[in-house]
Amino acid sequence: MTNEAVTVGRVIGIDDATPLEFWVAVDPTQTLQLDDVVALDRVLPDGQLVQIFGLVTQVRARHEGARFQSDVFLISDGILPAEVSEAALVQPTRFEPEILLPPLPGAAVRRATDHERDVALSFDDVERRLPAGLSRSDEPVFLDLDFVDGTKGAHINISGISGVATKTSYATFLLYSMFTSGVLGAEAANTKALIFNVKGEDLLFLDHPNSAMEGDQVDRYRALGLEPAPFRDVGILAPPRKNDPNATPATGSRSIGVFPFFWTIAQFCQQGLLPFLFADSEDERQQYTIVVQSVTAQLSKLPEGGDGTVRFDGRTIRTFADLVDAIEAKLIPDDPDEAVDQRWTGRAVGAGTINAFIRRLASSRRHLEQLIRADIGNAERYALDLDAHQVTVVDIHSLHDRAKRFVVGVVLRQAFEAKEASGVARPYQFVVLDELNKYAPRDSSSPIKEILLDVAERGRSLGIILIGAQQTASEVERRVVSNCAIRVVGRLDAAEAKRDEYGFLPSVQRQRSTILKPGSMYLSQPRLPVPLLVEFPFPAWATRSAEAGLGSGATSGVRDGSGQGDDPFAGLV
Amino acid sequence: MNMTFAVETWDPAYGVSATEIELEEASNPVDVGLEVPADQWSPRSPDPRTEPPSSVLFVDGVRRVDARVWIQDVDQRSHPGVCATVAAGAVRCRPTSALLAVAQVERALYTAAPAASRIETKHGDYELRPIVLSEGTDSNQAIYLAVHNHMTAIETSLEVSAEFGEMIVFDGPLRGRESAAAVGYVKTQQVQYLPDPQQRVVLNLNVGGRTPIFLIGGRFTRWSWYMRLPGPRSHGLSGIVRIELAGLGRVEDAAGRADQITATLPRYASAPHKDARAPQNLYPIAGLERDLRHRLGDPMLLERGLRVAAAAAVRVDQKPRPSQLDMI
Numbered sequence: 001m002t003n004e005a006v007t008v009g010r011v012i013g014i015d016d017a018t019p020l021e022f023w024v025a026v027d028p029t030q031t032l033q034l035d036d037v038v039a040l041d042r043v044l045p046d047g048q049l050v051q052i053f054g055l056v057t058q059v060r061a062r063h064e065g066a067r068f069q070s071d072v073f074l075i076s077d078g079i080l081p082a083e084v085s086e087a088a089l090v091q092p093t094r095f096e097p098e099i100l101l102p103p104l105p106g107a108a109v110r111r112a113t114d115h116e117r118d119v120a121l122s123f124d125d126v127e128r129r130l131p132a133g134l135s136r137s138d139e140p141v142f143l144d145l146d147f148v149d150g151t152k153g154a155h156i157n158i159s160g161i162s163g164v165a166t167k168t169s170y171a172t173f174l175l176y177s178m179f180t181s182g183v184l185g186a187e188a189a190n191t192k193a194l195i196f197n198v199k200g201e202d203l204l205f206l207d208h209p210n211s212a213m214e215g216d217q218v219d220r221y222r223a224l225g226l227e228p229a230p231f232r233d234v235g236i237l238a239p240p241r242k243n244d245p246n247a248t249p250a251t252g253s254r255s256i257g258v259f260p261f262f263w264t265i266a267q268f269c270q271q272g273l274l275p276f277l278f279a280d281s282e283d284e285r286q287q288y289t290i291v292v293q294s295v296t297a298q299l300s301k302l303p304e305g306g307d308g309t310v311r312f313d314g315r316t317i318r319t320f321a322d323l324v325d326a327i328e329a330k331l332i333p334d335d336p337d338e339a340v341d342q343r344w345t346g347r348a349v350g351a352g353t354i355n356a357f358i359r360r361l362a363s364s365r366r367h368l369e370q371l372i373r374a375d376i377g378n379a380e381r382y383a384l385d386l387d388a389h390q391v392t393v394v395d396i397h398s399l400h401d402r403a404k405r406f407v408v409g410v411v412l413r414q415a416f417e418a419k420e421a422s423g424v425a426r427p428y429q430f431v432v433l434d435e436l437n438k439y440a441p442r443d444s445s446s447p448i449k450e451i452l453l454d455v456a457e458r459g460r461s462l463g464i465i466l467i468g469a470q471q472t473a474s475e476v477e478r479r480v481v482s483n484c485a486i487r488v489v490g491r492l493d494a495a496e497a498k499r500d501e502y503g504f505l506p507s508v509q510r511q512r513s514t515i516l517k518p519g520s521m522y523l524s525q526p527r528l529p530v531p532l533l534v535e536f537p538f539p540a541w542a543t544r545s546a547e548a549g550l551g552s553g554a555t556s557g558v559r560d561g562s563g564q565g566d567d568p569f570a571g572l573v
Numbered sequence: 574m575n576m577t578f579a580v581e582t583w584d585p586a587y588g589v590s591a592t593e594i595e596l597e598e599a600s601n602p603v604d605v606g607l608e609v610p611a612d613q614w615s616p617r618s619p620d621p622r623t624e625p626p627s628s629v630l631f632v633d634g635v636r637r638v639d640a641r642v643w644i645q646d647v648d649q650r651s652h653p654g655v656c657a658t659v660a661a662g663a664v665r666c667r668p669t670s671a672l673l674a675v676a677q678v679e680r681a682l683y684t685a686a687p688a689a690s691r692i693e694t695k696h697g698d699y700e701l702r703p704i705v706l707s708e709g710t711d712s713n714q715a716i717y718l719a720v721h722n723h724m725t726a727i728e729t730s731l732e733v734s735a736e737f738g739e740m741i742v743f744d745g746p747l748r749g750r751e752s753a754a755a756v757g758y759v760k761t762q763q764v765q766y767l768p769d770p771q772q773r774v775v776l777n778l779n780v781g782g783r784t785p786i787f788l789i790g791g792r793f794t795r796w797s798w799y800m801r802l803p804g805p806r807s808h809g810l811s812g813i814v815r816i817e818l819a820g821l822g823r824v825e826d827a828a829g830r831a832d833q834i835t836a837t838l839p840r841y842a843s844a845p846h847k848d849a850r851a852p853q854n855l856y857p858i859a860g861l862e863r864d865l866r867h868r869l870g871d872p873m874l875l876e877r878g879l880r881v882a883a884a885a886a887v888r889v890d891q892k893p894r895p896s897q898l899d900m901i
Binding site for chain 2: 071079
């Protein structure tokens with residue numbers, strides 16, 4: 001208890017003071033602003049001291065003694081006497097000990113600093129503090145790692161509109177903090193992260209220092225106990241260019257240090273990847289699920305032909321086009337009188353359903369042929385290895401939606417099965433995925449959604465931690481979002497902010513969420529009943545080719561002119 | 574012929590009766606021929622270039638009866654008394670701010686009962702202010718006067734030091750305040766001081782204009798004049814106030830002060846929709862009164878406190894003696 005602390009105000013007696021919120025009249029010589037942390041004491045009749053800590057969530061000022069709106073002119077002309085009164089709404093964050101009583105009117109309120117601030121924000125009894133950003137008064141804000149790594153809870157969900165919410169920037173910042181703050185101890189070295197780059201090429205330069213970062217940002221990192229630097233061990237994987245026999249990775253602005261990824265025909269057949277081609281909402285409405293299952297089962301029985309090929313009815317299948325043709329021939333025999341092999345179609349499936357399946361399969365050819373192939377020598381080299389680097393970025397931004405779904409689904413399954421097989425939660429596997437609404441939509445089902453649900457519900461014990469992001473949490477499967485212990489909100493669309501999914505934001509914070517500036521997020525964690533506003537430092541790693549000091553012309557950069565103006569976060573997603 | 578009449582702009586609740594003081598006033602001698610000869614009276618307007626004072630201090634007091642009490646004598650006689658709260662304060666108006674400079678609240682029991690003592694309640698203590706009743710005086714009238722005098726006493730004793738060049742406006746007549754800076758501000762015109770020919774000049778005043786000054790004799794000698802404040806004009810005395818200055822110095826100096834005061838006050842005149850006594854109840858005074866009334870405290874709470882204190886006193890008085898207890 002710090003008695004010498006300056007009294008910034010007193011609890012108001014004409015508005016109800018409750019253990020959930022109360023108003024504080026601000027001393028005229030002091031100020032309280034939004035997000036300030038305050039503390040006050042109450043002595044119980046038996047002499048016990050209860051300390052109440054809280055967060056300022058609203059401030060107001062008004063004239064006392066004025067009755068009409070126009071009185072303000074009289075008052076400022078020095079004609080009518082009136083008092084200016086300022087008040088702050090405080091939402092308690094903690095009672096110590098936990099005796100839930102209202103503060104008494106007249107109680108002196110002080111600013112909580114140093115240790116008291118830690119107590120107020122429940123940082124004091126957090127053993128493993130994950131630096132999560134700075135408060136508006138530049139003091140560090142922490143997350144309890146127990147609620148991230150699965151000890152008590154897991155998963156992080158980030159909402160916010162594109163462009164200004166800086167969702168993926170914050171996700172990468174959290175990863176950086178995780179890896180370099182020392183909170184993971186010795187495990188940090190073995191902890192892995194898988195990042196899907198779904199939009200632009202923002203995440204392809206994580207291993208380059210950010211030339212646009214200004215000097216004062218260094219202090220912000222240091223205030224959090226971090227050293228600003230790019231990610232150390234990054235593997236960048238990109239799909240091969242279309243129609244390129246050498247499988248050169250298809251990235252625009254970065255050409256060095258990028259490796260292609262694809263699956264061989266043999267892997268496609270043996271691992272049963274076919275259902276991931278049918279992961280659209282369009283597919284959900286169709287009857288051909290049974291055909292997909294039957295064909296998947298039959299494909300897995302095909303013998304290998306070496307070099308990633310399979311033998312199909314005596315032919316060696318090297319390309320996805322060949323495979324599609326072979327399946328088509330199997331399902332629709334040349335001779336109309338010939339009976340269809342029911343092991344391939346499933347029992348009692350009509351010709352219409354088979355035709356629908358074939359049409360759908362054939363239409364995927366164009367988008368996926370560069371990803372499923374056996375025409376490259378030494379194809380095992382290109383198998384996806386999530387353990388090769390600490391951070392693996394899988395670039396899918398240039399792919400068609402169907403191919404994106406296929407890649408996300410297959411890679412997630414690989415990561416999930418690897419963790420499942422290892423049987424131990426540690427070291428952790430983090431997965432960063434934006435546009436969750438696309439992969440785990442609320443009102444349809446798909447194989448990818450099943451995997452994401454698995455990750456959300458069982459990942460906590462398996463050590464696979466999802467850092468998911470989306471524009472609108474209302475469009476994402478409820479179970480995926482509700483399993484996230486940590487909820488983060490950047491700038492929200494005004495209509496979206498009203499939805500129930502953001503019930504963890506009190507009304508003032510909801511309103512403020514629609515005007516959050518880039519780089520500011522609301523952070524809700526299970527330890528605190530009130531979400532905290534945090535600002536995270538400017539990324540120390542490049543988020544575009546210009547920042548990576550790669551220039552634009554030399555590496556054939558095709559960045560759009562998303563203009564880097566005064567706003568350091570402009571153009572980030 | 575139809576009767577011509579006008580409805581007073583003030584709220585009818587403020588119909589104030591002529592008090593004893595005012596009746597006494599009417600008999601005071603008045604000299605109207607000092608600034609201009611009596612037969613040359615006409616409305617005067619202060620020079621528009623007149624500089625207002627750097628600040629104006631408005632002083633006012635309020636009073637409220639919290640409870641009427643009966644005090645029992647040793648010989649079982651009951652004497653009337655009043656428990657009242659009185660307050661006085663001052664507002665300092667500068668070009669950009671009007672702030673409460675000082676305020677003082679006192680509670681007292683006013684009674685002529687010989688056995689009276691101070692009353693302590695949970696919410697405030699009432700100091701005893703004994704009244705000496707002279708033969709034939711109505712005790713109610715005496716108590717009323719005592720409360721009023723108490724308030725005036727607080728007004729006079731307010732510890733507020735006037736700043737250089739400051740004008741101090743007291744709500745009501747000056748009543749013997751001799752300071753050169755003091756200005757008496759009389760809102761209601763119950764007494765006609767001027768002879769009829771000069772009184773007609775009052776009725777013909779324009780907004781912002783004043784009558785020539787005149788000297789009122791009697792117990793306190795004062796310079797005085799009438800002026801008209803801005804506002805709707807429904808009858809001849811609409812917006813008319815009478816101003817007093819201590820009756821010191823030369824007539825020229827007093828007239829100069831009158832010009833300055835006449836030029837200063839209209840700025841503070843209130844509007845009818847904001848004040849039931851517009852325009853005479855000046856904004857700073859209205860604001861001050863509101864503030865002071867607020868400081869008087871909650872009347873229901875104080876009354877309850879008094880009732881509780883009275884009941885406790887009765888219990889102490891009627892405590893059964895041990896011998897009586899034995900008998901039960």
